[in-house]
Amino acid sequence: MIGRLNHVAIAVPDLEAATTTYRDTLGATVSEQKVEPKHGVTVVFVELPNTKIELLHPLDENSPIAAFLSKNPSGGMHHICYEVDDIIKARDQMKSEGARVLGDGEPKIGAHGKPVLFLHPRDFCGTLVELEQA
Numbered sequence: 001m002i003g004r005l006n007h008v009a010i011a012v013p014d015l016e017a018a019t020t021t022y023r024d025t026l027g028a029t030v031s032e033q034k035v036e037p038k039h040g041v042t043v044v045f046v047e048l049p050n051t052k053i054e055l056l057h058p059l060d061e062n063s064p065i066a067a068f069l070s071k072n073p074s075g076g077m078h079h080i081c082y083e084v085d086d087i088i089k090a091r092d093q094m095k096s097e098g099a100r101v102l103g104d105g106e107p108k109i110g111a112h113g114k115p116v117l118f119l120h121p122r123d124f125c126g127t128l129v130e131l132e133q134a
């Protein structure tokens, strides 16, 4: 049911340093910083030939990324995003298999202007999973 890997998101304590690492050390194409108040983050997009990496930095202490960084001070993988054709169908099928959908279970418009949902990490090998309707 899941399709392409849309992105891997990495929470970082220092966005400038992370940008330098990806742009200069790893030689990737890195976007300007984009502030996303609705998601409580500033994000930088790393464009790779086959997918994207998103570097997430909290806007303030209320950001969910701030809580993640307090447990993982040097940063770490925050979530992985898979594309699905029909997010409602995918959600209902995963729920029928016992997977837990976070929040109120309804898709929200994500960072790319498309409907997204998050699935409980305990149901997916310890990894927070985002589904995005491609």
Ligand code: CO
Pocket (backbone or CB within 6 Å): 007, 009, 054, 079, 081, 130
């Ligand atoms: Co994401």
